[in-house]
Structures are given as C-alpha cells and as structure tokens.
Amino acid sequence: MPVRFPFCAVAGADDMALALTLTAISPDVGGVLVRGEKGTAKSTMVRALAAVLPPIEVVAGDRFSSDPRDPHALSPDGPFGPAAETEQRPVRLVELPVGATDDRVLGSLHLQTALAEGRAEFEPGLLARAHRGILYVDEVNLLHDHLVDLLLDAAAMGRVTVERDGVSVEYAARFVLVGTMNPEEGELRPQLLDRFGLTVDVAAPRDPELRAEIVRRRLAFDADPEGFAARYADDERELTERIAAAQKLLPEVALTDAALTRIAEICAAFDVDGMRADIVTAKTAAAHAAWQGRTTIEREDIAVAARLALPHRRRRNPFDAPGIDQDQLDDLLGDDDPDTPDDPAPDDDGPGGGGTPDAGGDGQPDDGGEAPAPPPTPSGNDGEPNAPAPTSQVQAGDAQRARTFRVAGVGRGQAGRRSRAITDTGRRIGATAATDGGVIDLAATVRAAIPHQSSRGRTDGRLHLSPDDLRVAVKEGRESNLVLLCVDASGSMAARKRMTQVKTAVVSLLLDAYQRRDKVALVTFRGDCGELVLPPTGSVDVAKARLDDVPAGGRTPLAEGLLQAADVIRREKLRDPRRRPLLVVVTDGRATHGTDAVARSRQVAAHLADAGVHALVVDCETGRFSLGLARDLAASLQADYVPLGEVTADGLTAAISAHLPERAA
Template structure:
C-alpha cells in the first residue's frame, strides 16, 4: 500500500490507488498521513484553483493572469469526499449568500476545485452514490470540471490523485469507477504476533504523548519527502525502451485484461518505480512491481470474481531475457548509496526493517486474504434430517426428491451455472430511500418534479420557486428597488424523482424436495442472476435458508453480493421443509432492518416449491406465517421451483397468501419471459411451457 501511494504521487498520471481490505487495518490512517510527507507545490498567489504558475494556458475562472504573477508555496491538499456529499458541494455552485444579498451570480468552488493538484480521498468509496460516481468519472477522464447550473457556467482544471479505501464485505465498486483506479492493493492485519505487538505499542505511545511520538519520526519523514521529491524530478528522464513496452504488452495480453488502460498504467507505474529507485531506465523488476499493482482488479469479469494475479505466470512471462541495458547510474543522483534496489529505506518508519520488504513494499496486491476470510466465514447449514411427524403426502414427495439424482443430501453442494439477465422486479409504490436503480422513489438525484419548503435537510436550491415564494412579500418588506429581499422561510428545495436501492432478502428452500441436482442447479443459477442484478442496482442483499427443522440467516443484510454468492454456492440441500420457520425468520429480519434503515424498502424473494413438511400442522402454520408477512405490507416475490408434468401448485397458493408476485423459475430470465410471450402468440394460440433458462 505504501509503495502504491508513493508511485501515484511520483507520477499522478498513474491514476490513483484503490485500497481493499478488512476493517481495522489503518487504511484511512495511512492515506491521511500521505499528504504530510509530500513535497509542497507552487501555486499562483490568490488563485482559488491552485493553478501552476508554469502552466501556459491555465484553466482557472480566476484568470487571466499577468506574466509576472506572485507565486507562493503551500502543502499538497488532502481533500476528503464524504459518501453523503451533495452534487453542488462536489462541483461547486452559485454563491448563495452573495446572490441573495447583492444579486451577484458568483461561482463558489467545490471539492473538485479544491483537490486540483492534490489528493481526493474517498473513504468507503464503494458506498458512494451513483450520481457522485458519475461526476468523478467525468473529472478523471477529462482532467477538468464543467459546471452548468443555477445560472452559472464555469470550467476549471481538476487533475487530482484519486485514492479510495473500501471494505469488500460492504459491496463492490461499479466497474467503470474500478477501472479508473490505476493501482489496487489488498491489505490485511498482520498475523505475526511480534508485528501486532509493535502496532499496539506504537498506538499506546502515540496516545500517551502525540507530540513526542511525531517528533521521533520527523527525521524519517523528511528523508521520505526528499526521496519523493528526487523521484518526481527524475521521472521525466526515465527511458522506457521498446523491449520493456513489448514485455508490458505481452503480460497484459496474457492476463486477458479489457481495453488498453492496463498497458498504459503498467508503463507509467514501471517508470515511476524506476524513478523511485533512482534509475533512469525500466528494468524487469519495475515491470513486475507495476503489473502486481495494476492488473489484479482489471481481470474481473463479474463482481463475484476475486481480484488477483497468478504470480507464477507473471514470472514466467517476464522470463530471464535482458531488457534494454541500463546506463550507469549518475554518481550525483539521488541515491548514490542505494545498492539494494528492492528495499525501501523509507519504510522503517512504518514497520520494523525486518518486516519492511515482506509486509509493506513487496506485499502482493493479489494475495486473496480478504477473499479467503470471506470464504472461511461462510457457514454450511446442517445436513442432518429431523422430525418424522410431517404429513404423509409431503413426506413421500420429499423422499422422491431425495431419491432423484441428489447431491445436497450427501453434503455435496451443487454449483450454479453462468448467470443470465433476469427480469426486473421492483417494490410497488414510490419510496424515499437511497439512490439506486431499482424502484421508483423521491431521491437526491433524478429529474426535478417539484419543490418543498426548506426544513434544514440537504438538497439543491430550487431558485425559481424560491423567487416565486418571496415575490408577493417584497412590498411588505419595504423593497423600493435593488435586489430582492429574501428570508430563510422563502427557500425552496428541489424535489427530484429517480430510483432507489432496496433490500433484497432471499428466503431459499433447501429441503429434500429441492435436492435434485437439476432443480438445485436451476434454482442457484436463478438466484445468482438476481444477485448480479442486485449488484448492478446497488441493493443490499440478505440470505435466509430453511431446511430440516429451522431457518438459518446465512447472510445478514449487506451490500456485499459477492459474499452472498459464495454462501449460495456452498449451500447443500436435504431434510424436511420448515416453510413457516423460514417465513417467520424473514419477517423478523425485515422488522429489524426497518428499525436500522427505515428509508430502505424491502423486497422478499421466496424461492420454494411451496411444500411444508416440518412439524405438526405444517401447512396451516405456513399459511399463518404468510398472512402475517402480508399484513406488514412487505412486497414479496415467490419463485416457483416446482417442475415436471404434474404439479401441485403449492407455490402459487403461497404467493396468493403473501399477496406476492408469482414467477416460475423458468421465467426469471428476461429472455425466457420473452420466449413465453412469443410462445403464447403461436399459431395454435396455446401457451408453451418454458424450460429452464
């Protein structure tokens, strides 16, 4: 992580750093500490947009500037972008105070302007709202920000190092934003007890005397600053030969990355790595370091793929052939005594020297420590069967399901096939939840449909409605000319209608009647497809499974659909069907989530064939549980997994009790649904039965 941050500050064109890791690993601490060790920059005095005085055609609204401008030096800014920031705070907007008091339309810069030539840091970047992600994508692609709003038309430079930190357990990034990060690293807490002790010791020392603690590392920090400055000056002199370029292209092609951005980032990172070690030509070790940081996140084909890179294949591709020969180092260069290019003398201020190379500089970003832990936490429900007092008819149905080609009954989990594009399922009505892409809602982004009186909440000012509210009172307020006289109760906030994200709670039947390999494979593929759809629409997901005698909350509601996919793949099947227990557990989870997040509306997805076989009066209790759920007003969807020529239709009856939408599993796919419609319009006018998607 330290190396990735340094490389992107040596060469900002690398494109920033994404830091993925478990909670409590000092991700934010290290990023915030980065600004204090960076060399200061020169800016035009008085310019609000940090314009470089050496720039020939500066893109600053405060210009044009004279040829003999005053220059001042200031530290590099670390600008933090909160995940809940409003659009006008990020882009900038009309200076409201001057507009209301003096009638002057003046632009007030936002966070993107403040971050120019600095670091824009987004903690929990995976939770950033989609409309803010779009703004970052535009600024990162163009290197400038354009504001066209509230009667203001402004364009200014916005080139910054984008640094994001995230916990993968809370969800993944949109692919477009993920690709904009030049480098990515995986971090995890050290497992070495001595290193953990050192972390605790330093934390206690800092809390006891922060000033003394910082002073003890001041010399190391100055040395690190000097080395970064020397590398920044040297980077333009580093030679990237044709042999090195060809090797980078071979590696990117072999790892099957999308597009050409990986090649460009690898080249820039390799050059920065060479400059960091005081060299003027790119060597094999520079390319290796760059590939380990630039390629892992570009090899993902869907959100369920773990980022990573095969280092054995990387070493094989690098080979032993010499690249372009390196010229003799300059004896007056920045590191005349640096005889060990693979070691970073700056790192002892971070960790012990004995661990520096292994745990900071050369730690592979591809190590799947977080993914492994997620997998290790995956719970496998009990495969034992219980209770023999179910109704005889349903018991025989379950036995028939287990007698068919069953994998789950023996503890082997059936794997899902390639996911497909599912039909869109939404929550009825209009909500007011977080911005997303599923159900209709009043949100902070979208099309403007009206205005409401400001009541202290955030939002963009509806200028027209504000003026309209104030206009009838101008005579009474004594206005005889000049600007309008406005009061706080005149302010109106724009009401916007867009789409929200929802809680998608899966309640999955994993009993013996579902255990047939073909059926469970079909069910898992349908759920995996819906999970992928939930990821794309920024939903939270939860997973309840019921089998045997109880229902298990396999995954509490979370933004991380890849963990849900992992739990789903490991789900075996077998035992009786405690349908009532599953529905009641779903009702309890939904009740608790409404307390935690009352704005997020749930969509319950019950995946079952409708049989209820566990306990006395299993069918009656299931109906009571369904009636209870329906009374709460929860939007529900029943996916009927019953297949074959002779069907009992129990899932349809359950859907009626729940007041839920009913969909056969073969019609979850959007293409299968389209095929069913076309089939119903056939020459004989009869509906054709659709198979599995």
C-alpha cells in the same frame, strides 16, 4: 490542527505504502485503490500521505491552485501575468464524502452574494480544492452513481465545466484519486475501477510479533500524539526528500522500446481490456525506477508495476477473483535478472502484501480432497422423525443476465438504478418548503418570496427574504431495493436440482443488483429451522461463496423460514427505513416440521401480509397431481402467485420481472 499518525509509523502495509508513493511521484499513474478488510490502516495511511509530500508552488490568492509555470492555467480567477506573485503551500488532501451533493463537488452560485448583492459569484467545490493534490474517497464503493459520473468526467478531461444557475465556469481539476473500500460491503463500478491506476489488497498480518508491534505503536500514539510524531519526524523528512528527488529525476527516466515491448507482451498475455493497462504499467515502471534513483527501467520495475497495475483490469465480471499469477509473470519477464526470480513472494504472503487474498479470506470453497457429495434425497422423502436428515451440497452455475424488474409505485429509498423514487438526484419535478434541508431551488425560492414584498416594506429594490420562502427541489430518480429470497432447501421435489437452479438465479439477480446498487439476501429453510445464509449485501464475491456452501435435504420447516425472513426484513428496516423490500418465496407450499405445521405457516404468512411486506410466491410443485399448497400460501401472504413446475434461473428471474410491475404501490 490534530496530529495525524505518521506515514512512516504504519507497519505491515508495504505494498500500500509503495503504491501511494509511486502515484505521488508520478500523478499521471492515475491514483490508488486500496481494498481490504476493516481495521487494516487503510484510511490512516492515506490521510498521513499528504504530510510527506513536497510542497507545491501556486499563484498567490488563486482559489484554484494554478501552477505559475503553466502559461495556459485554467482558472476563473485568472489570467495571471508572468509577474504574478507566487507562494508555496502543502499538498492538500481533500476528502469527498460519499453523500456529497453535486453543488458541493463541482461548485455553485454563491447564494449569499447573489441574494444580498445581486451579483453572480462562483463558489468553488471540492474538485477545485483538490487540483494538484489528492482527492480521497473513503468507502468509494458506496459512492452514489451521480458522483461516480462526475469523477469519471473530471478524471478523463482534467477539467470541470459548470453551467448552472446563471454561472458559466471552467477550471482545471487534475488530482490523484485515492479510494479505500471493504469488498464485503459491495463492489465498485467497472468504469470507476478502471480509472484507478494501481490497486492494492491489504489484510491484517498473521505474524503475532508484527501484530503486537502495530498495537504498541497505536497505543503510544494515543497516549502522546505529539511525542510519537516527533519520534518519526526524521524518517518523514527523509521520505519527503526522497520523493522530491524522484519527482525531479522522473523526466530523465528512459522508456526504451525494449521496455515498452516487454510491458505490451505482459498486458497481452494477461488479456487485459483496452490500452490503459499498458500506459499505466509503463508510467508506474518509470516512477519505480526514479524511486530507486535510476534513469533506466529494469526487470524489477516492470515486475512491481505489473503487480500493482494489472490485477483489477483482469476481472471480466465481479465474480472473477482479483490478482495475477506470479509464476506466469516471472515467465513473461524472462531471466534478465536471475537473482530476483522469487523476491516478490514474501511480500505477497506478508503483511500488506499485494498478492491474492489468503485462503481463509477469499471466500472460495476448499476442495481439500473431500469425498463427493451424497446423492440427493428422493422427492417427497423427508425421512423418519428421529432419523438424521440426509443432505447434499450443490453449487450455483454461471450467472445469467437477469431481466430488469422494478417495484411499482414511487418510493423514497437510497439512490440506485432500479425503481422509481424521490431521491437527491434525477429530474426536477417540483419544489417544496425547505423543512428537512436539501439543495436550495433558487427560482422557486424567489417565486415564493415575490408575493410578500409589499408587506415586507420593500423600497430599496432588493428582494426581501424570509426563512419560510426557502424551497428545495423535488427530484425523481431511481432507488435501490432489497430482494429477499426465502428458499425451500429441504429434501422434497428433487432438491439438489432445484437448489442448483435457484442458486444460479440468485447469483444472476445479485449480478444485476450489483449493477443497479440493490441489496440481495437469502434465507433457506430445511430440517427444523430457517437460516439466514446471505445477509443483505451488495458484495458479489461474498454472496457467491455463501451460496455455494448452502446444503440441501431434510424436512420442511416453512413457518420457521418465513419467521426468519420476517426478522431479516424487520432488522433491515431499522437499519434503512426507506429501502423497500420484496420477499420472494420459492416453495411447493409443504410444511412438515412440528405440530400444526401448515396452520403455523399460514399464521406467519398472514402476519407478513399485515405488516405490508410485498411478496411473490414461486410454486415449485411437480408431479401429475397438484395439492395447491403454494397457492394457499400466496393467498395468506396476499402475494402474487407464479406456478412454475421447474425452477430455472431464467424462469425465476422472468417470474419476478413479469409480476413486480403489476404490484400496487
């Protein structure tokens, strides 16, 4: 078994270590979500956690890790009498892959036993293995929706019921859920986010000495894993003993009415939803008191619990920044312990702190006392050829609810919640030969084998199978798509107002995409080039920040914008060939940059049409007389054409909604 990096050797992640320790002391806290940029030892620390946890006692031979002290143990291998043999084993850390199937997670019929012996035997899944242990999901924000639903059910009920393939089984599934994620790669569903008891935001330390120490330890571990681990063996053992002592002390910690009232006041003041925040904060405060070796809850315990349990529950929508106001928390806690009013502050700014992200990484625009933006360029004024192009800075308005739009036809993209597609989840619509793998369809496999039993010399009453008989289920569900907006950001047609409305529409579409697991990208063109200002993403935080920074003004390089869009689609198709794109071009059809600008634009548009790119042109031309340039562009793109005098967020999303369903597959 490979040697893991020691838990105690991870430097610069104090809040993450504390959150993991507290949820190990009190599993009822509900687990930990660790958010942070790549390369911040998130996975390293989580995988090292199991090695420092005290061992547990289980019924010997039970595949479901039943507690011998539980008279109502829910195990298909039971029942167990009071004289059942027991054994101790380490706490398991079970990793749940983001692409796991339902059968692998829940358990299923043991196929070999069923076919060879004609006997229905249940094969436990990952949730059964994780019972009384840790279930770890790396990149939890990329978890498929069907797996999220399974986790939500198991976390709410503490047990799993399997009714499938002639098997009826119920078993206990109480585990500590630990997830890690990079917010830049997409957000987490609110229902699953709320199931995590504690959250921690981590970032790489800025202190050069600490960074050097982290590198020094990593290099020493890579050079001699066994020797490095031996150096921290005493620290690991002391931590295990302290966790065991805290677990034993926890039932004696008194949650007084005064402490509960203080916690309720804090949760109400921070306007969190539901009552889970109060319950988790109380349990975390008790765990922290036990960790400190006390049986009474003090101000420090409540402060730590609120800092870890409340930030993610204050978010009303994905654009709300996580975190809580430390000054407000101190005011709510009062002056019961005046010696520690500002103690948490160094942790917030230091390595692994649990406060809000640093100013350079939170994606928020820096006001900084800068001068206000210049007025927008007048409509139709692209300036002199050699004159500097005036620009203006505009920001998106509040996100609006976008109407649902879908790409017509049936795709084969990644599972999502938008367009029809053949996916790994959904309703069964048939079966096919198992040429590319998949979940075996037992009934279809048997039906395929039956006509050949005579020729295979069946005489013993058993079903004779051949690899050619294997069938997998074909399921129809929903896929996610890539919505690529290519937006004219030049100085024509009151660009400032138009860009504000278009940005608001993009934010609205992104919010809807977050809920439906889509990707959204944004290309703008102005001056002399097209620019990818928002690469394909599902992260609403990053998208909102990028959109607010997009300037407007200058000439209109339409061909360059379309070329940039074509390049984005090409790269994304290499990365994810099954994700179907929709190109939305928002323009008045003008092209004023370079020689033969209009002709080059039409050539690029024809190239996109030949490549089979589905497109929609939103005509933003205003004025009494129409030149019809956007209509001509739509003809070259073989795209749907939507005349829209004033681009509004409602108008743009409604246009996409109205025209997408009419597109041929």
